[in-house]
Amino acid sequence: MATNDLRSLLRVEFGTRVRLDTIDPTETHGFEKGAAGELLEADLARLRDLQERLWAEHRQKVLIVLQGIDAAGKGGTIEHVMGAFNPAGATVTSFKVPTEPEREHDYLWRIHAATPSSGRISVFDRSHYEDVLIVRVHELVPKKVWSKRYEQINAFERTLAEEGTTILKFFLYIDRDEQRERFQARYDDPTKRWKFRLGDLDERTRWDDYIAAFEDALSRCSTSEAPWYLVPSNRKWFRNLAVARIVADTLDDLAPVYPIDPTLPEGLIIT
Numbered sequence: 235m236a237t238n239d240l241r242s243l244l245r246v247e248f249g250t251r252v253r254l255d256t257i258d259p260t261e262t263h264g265f266e267k268g269a270a271g272e273l274l275e276a277d278l279a280r281l282r283d284l285q286e287r288l289w290a291e292h293r294q295k296v297l298i299v300l301q302g303i304d305a306a307g308k309g310g311t312i313e314h315v316m317g318a319f320n321p322a323g324a325t326v327t328s329f330k331v332p333t334e335p336e337r338e339h340d341y342l343w344r345i346h347a348a349t350p351s352s353g354r355i356s357v358f359d360r361s362h363y364e365d366v367l368i369v370r371v372h373e374l375v376p377k378k379v380w381s382k383r384y385e386q387i388n389a390f391e392r393t394l395a396e397e398g399t400t401i402l403k404f405f406l407y408i409d410r411d412e413q414r415e416r417f418q419a420r421y422d423d424p425t426k427r428w429k430f431r432l433g434d435l436d437e438r439t440r441w442d443d444y445i446a447a448f449e450d451a452l453s454r455c456s457t458s459e460a461p462w463y464l465v466p467s468n469r470k471w472f473r474n475l476a477v478a479r480i481v482a483d484t485l486d487d488l489a490p491v492y493p494i495d496p497t498l499p500e501g502l503i504i505t
């Protein structure tokens with residue numbers, strides 16, 4: 235029977251070798267655009283409710299990692315999905331080219347500093363995965379250095395998980411033609427041109443190298459403690475729905491509850 239459980243449909247099972255040329259980035263798993271708006275609203279309402287409980291409970295921690303090739307929709311996902319969160323209990327961190335002090339530490343230093351504390355949700359716009367993506371593609375460190383990082387990343391994420399952090403990682407997958415259209419649209423629209431840099435075109439010429447690097451990260455770092463979800467993202471409405479639903483289902487499993495203060499008396503009347 236067909237399932238509409240997006241977590242099981244999109245999760246990369248540990249040990250599977252991901253081949254992105256077998257994935258259709260326009261796939262929508264039977265969902266239709268016309269109905270997607272209402273479904274998304276319902277999931278956003280769940281996210282609002284669950285995040286408030288998580289924040290009030292102040293015990294569990296959640297880390298959401300967003301990765302994707304340029305223009306895959308990391309920013310749009312933050313706006314349209316993470317926008318459901320009360321900013322008091324949620325943080326978005328965008329990881330850029332490392333600064334001087336960041337470069338003088340190991341690559342996980344700045345990452346660890348941005349992981350969530352009790353009750354919080356941290357959203358990463360790019361992450362430590364850049365250290366096996368752009369760093370690998372541009373050979374910013376030798377292969378013998380970056381090739382050890384998959385294991386290091388698994389160990390790091392396992393540590394976070396064992397210490398109480400729930401981790402979800404999303405790879406937003408678009409194809410090369412979709413990226414071309416989105417770049418063109420960014421360039422043509424004066425309100426979007428700020429997102430476009432000529433350097434993006436240089437990265438675009440390395441498309442195949444990025445695909446190979448993403449395939450390795452997805453294949454080697456999707457663990458039970460920190461699964462990757464591979465989200466077909468040519469259709470923005472499906473991407474938003476899939477991420478919202480997967481995060482909401484995961485928060486649901488955490489079952490955060492409003493705390494009860496046992497020292498408060500019953501029936502108190504405030505005068």
Ligand code: AMP
Nearest residue numbers: 328329330331332360361364365368369
């Ligand atoms: P954007 O997300 O468009 O603002 O671009 C941020 C840029 O920073 C991207 O080109 C990333 O590849 C780059 N970046 C992020 N993390 C790293 C890293 N660890 N090493 C080198 N470049 C990075």
Ligand code: MG
Nearest residue numbers: 304305429434
């Ligand atoms: Mg960019």
